[in-house]
Amino acid sequence: MRLAVLGLALVLAGCFPREGVPSADLEPHAAPSREVVVSMKDFTFRPDTLRIPPGTAVVFANQGRYPHTATESGGLFDSGVLAPGERFRYTFTLPRxxxxxxxxxxxxxxxxxxGP
Incomplete structure (x- = not known):
């Protein structure tokens, strides 16, 4: 009988988080990812300057009448030719x-x- 009570106490103790000890339910959740749209229209990117936190996805949307590309100058990515109405998405993770x-x-x- 004592063993059964002790076993039940141990099982129940595991059901309640102890103070100062995080449980899976108490862990902070990751912030939702951000997404920013950059328009390619009339031979310009709009906006032409952007400040974003790491982990932000940038969607390059060709909203004009002519084809365009979104090409990173260091060769990190290249959308290929985007026809009017097409989109390309890239997530920026490294601060720079x-x-x-x-x-x-x-x-x-x-x-x-x-950056931050």
Missing amino acids: EYSVYCKLHPYMVLHIMV
């Missing part, structure tokens, strides 16, 4: 500055600062 341009229209430039 990035320069994005359109291969078809190299004067189209977007500066992205990723």
